[in-house]
Amino acid sequence: MVDIEHTSLVAKATAIVEGSHLSAADKKLLLGRIPFVADMMLQMFVQVCQEDPFGADAVVKSLKKKLDAQGNLKKIHEIVKQERREVDELLAAG
């Protein structure tokens, strides 16, 4: 049952990525990871992409920022903090 759900989510997420206008490299970034992402995150991914046609772009952008840190913990830490600050600001703006 769990496997079926996961497979279905993977299929949906994969279809979204493949149907997106992302570059081939960006698609590969996501497609290689999708099978290993937790179901709840896949659900969120599908939801975000269905709500916003540029959702996948935003996710790739966030992912790339972290990948660009090249495993530098300090940089990743800063990225995570910055993302939180951005959310804080948006939340304050309502």
Add this chain to the structure above:
Amino acid sequence: MSKTEKIFLPEAEFSSPEHAVVENVEMVSVAGVKDESSALSENIQPEVEALTREITMQMDVSKSGESAPAVSYEMNGVRVDVPLLRNEVLQLSAQEQGLLRDTTVDAITLNALAGDRDAAPLARKQAQVATLGTAFFGVGAESSHETESVATPSEGSAQGQVEAVNSQHTLGFTDWVARRGKKGIAILAAVIGMGAMSPAFAGGREDRYQEAAARTAVGVLAGVLGTRVETPYRIKRGVGPIQDRAVYGLERVNIEHQGREQEITLRERVQIRAAQERYGRAQDAFDVKFEMYQLAHQRASVEEFIATKEGARLYERMRSAELTLSRQTEHISQSADDARERLDGRYREAQQRIENETSREVQGVYRGAEGRNDEVIGQGAGDITRAVVRGIFGR
């Protein structure tokens, strides 16, 4: 504080759940770092400390038990033997510990902050995107073009794909982590409960661990979102009376200000009128005497009257009264303006005081409401981490 966490585990496969004797491992608390703490992290500090107490373990590893490895640790005073995952050396630096802690909180917070869909749709979306970015990053699977070494002995379908892709290397997760230098990332991803799907964790206990972490994360999310939804009502309830008091206070100050201003204006008018009356009396006296002079001297001019001793005296008196009136009017107006300025200053101070008090009280309400959120978040972070600990150490 910059302690280092070291967990030495002997060579073993995860599928070999034999136990071994415990020797000598240094373990330092995850929460032992405060140098990079954020305000929110501070808020959950008690929770983290509680968690630290729980997971502070005395771990020993048998050097002789390579074929039958196990680790023993104490949790809540109970010594437990658990099978090992595999050979690994995890050394969490202070920075890694800080990252682990902060990111654990951050990821959940991102969701929590944006939980109220209607109130802050952009924030919610941004939080989702950031969380997804972390989730995709955290899986560490590093799709086939990025790395050659993320295989797993699992035969699960998803993992099987990776295995096929990376069949030339069958390194374990921790090997990969060590090689990539991302152990902290992998762990934090696991702790977040969403990036815990590394293929190296496929099969066996780690599946349960992933599921537990993910389930816990979902539960935390739901709890936090629920609290978040409730928060505006709590804030509204708390802020309402404060706003009423502020409005009443401002109205009172305003009325008082208007009354004082009217008083100043009235006093100014009275004083000016008194000065005008003094001038008017001098003018009247001059006019009366001039008319009388004209009666005695037909067609006499004002100049002729002023040329007389009485006329000159009355004229000087009138001129003096005019000058006095001018000076007094200026003085009265200046005094009134000064009084108005002082009054306005006091008015602004009173307004500011009310605004400051209101702001403080409202912030208190918000802090109270957010504190409830933080409590849930902290509790959730603890739940997730405990789930991970249970997953890793079999408890």
